[in-house]
Amino acid sequence: MIELDRFTKKYGSFCAVDRVSFQVTPGEVFGFIGRNGAGKTTTIRFLATLIRATAGDGMIAGYSVTRQPREVRRHLGYVPDTFAEFPSFRVKGFLDFFARAYGVPRQIRRRRVEDLLERLGLAAYAKTDVRKLSRGLKQRLYLARALVHDPPVLILDEPTAGLDPVARMEFKSLLKEWAAEGKAILLSSHNLAELADMVTHVGIIERGRMVVSGTLREVLTKTDRRPRVRVHYLGAPDRLETTLRNLPQVRWSRTENGQVILELVESSQKGEVVFAQVLRTLVMAGIDVVEYQPLLPTLEELFMQATAGNALEESQRV
Numbered sequence: 001m002i003e004l005d006r007f008t009k010k011y012g013s014f015c016a017v018d019r020v021s022f023q024v025t026p027g028e029v030f031g032f033i034g035r036n037g038a039g040k041t042t043t044i045r046f047l048a049t050l051i052r053a054t055a056g057d058g059m060i061a062g063y064s065v066t067r068q069p070r071e072v073r074r075h076l077g078y079v080p081d082t083f084a085e086f087p088s089f090r091v092k093g094f095l096d097f098f099a100r101a102y103g104v105p106r107q108i109r110r111r112r113v114e115d116l117l118e119r120l121g122l123a124a125y126a127k128t129d130v131r132k133l134s135r136g137l138k139q140r141l142y143l144a145r146a147l148v149h150d151p152p153v154l155i156l157d158e159p160t161a162g163l164d165p166v167a168r169m170e171f172k173s174l175l176k177e178w179a180a181e182g183k184a185i186l187l188s189s190h191n192l193a194e195l196a197d198m199v200t201h202v203g204i205i206e207r208g209r210m211v212v213s214g215t216l217r218e219v220l221t222k223t224d225r226r227p228r229v230r231v232h233y234l235g236a237p238d239r240l241e242t243t244l245r246n247l248p249q250v251r252w253s254r255t256e257n258g259q260v261i262l263e264l265v266e267s268s269q270k271g272e273v274v275f276a277q278v279l280r281t282l283v284m285a286g287i288d289v290v291e292y293q294p295l296l297p298t299l300e301e302l303f304m305q306a307t308a309g310n311a312l313e314e315s316q317r318v
């Protein structure tokens with residue numbers, strides 16, 4: 001598992017990361033989110049043993065990042081956000097080289113390299129020079145490299161940047177497989193809609209501080225946005241409009257792709273009761289409701305809300 005304990009990193013008098021803590025246990029996928037310069041890469045590079053902490057420590061699979069970096073590297077698969085250039089290597093030879101460097105026994109090595117080439121869609125490029133790969137293919141190769149020693153922990157900095165839509169879908173299902181195998185996974189991404197589909201947990205870092213963290217569901221329900229519901233109905237809109245006008249529980253409505261989004265008033269009762277009341281009224285008014293779907297706030301909405309205070313402070317400073 002991954003454990004970060006009050007990690008702090010200062011560059012001179014500037015504090016890039018300030019006492020950030022979190023845990024990722026086996027089977028969890030933790031999405032690490034933040035604006036440019038918030039401190040994600042600094043934190044990730046520390047966990048990957050590439051920079052030292054000013055204070056605090058981290059544990060990877062039970063080993064201290066500060067005191068046992070060699071052990072940490074043996075238990076960690078890391079994909080950086082930028083790729084170093086390598087000398088001439090063919091794709092398969094590249095993976096084989098890293099598998100040897102990690103001391104993977106020969107019998108296992110051959111099978112594992114073949115398997116990774118297959119799973120990451122690289123089999124057709126096995127003999128291609130790595131320097132000739134496109135950005136997306138390099139991304140896949142680096143993912144494969146991170147997995148050659150079958151580490152229990154994966155840390156991926158912007159792993160889907162550069163992937164085409166098909167490769168993204170494949171990556172998502174691979175991520176689920178790795179999590180189901182019991183790996184603890186940390187990933188950062190700026191694509192929040194995509195991230196919401198991949199993670200079990202999220203943490204939002206803002207100017208070096210963790211401002212929100214928890215399970216995806218937990219943090220999404222923490223937003224103070226009012227309850228919304230999407231209604232798919234049959235028939236002409238005028239009857240619905242008349243009904244909505246007389247519904248005190250509805251603050252506003254708008255039409256999106258032939259369906260109606262309703263924002264409901266907050267009530268002292270549980271949100272679910274308001275949803276039920278509105279549905280009952282619509283049905284009683286003779287509206288043929290085909291689908292009625294309460295909408296959770298999105299990760300974008302949560303992110304904007306969690307970082308809004310700081311954005312305001314910044315704009316006031318200018």
Ligand SMILES: Nc1ncnc2c1ncn2[C@@H]1O[C@H](COP(=O)(O)OP(=O)(O)OP(=O)(O)O)[C@@H](O)[C@H]1O
Binds near residue numbers: 038039041043
């Ligand atoms: N070597 C360094 N020397 C001085 N400041 C640094 C150094 N590395 C990072 N910083 C600063 O630390 C802060 C955090 O940077 P970091 O790269 O961790 O952000 P990030 O969240 O990964 O951003 P992005 O989304 O743009 O990759 C930034 O203000 C950055 O300028």
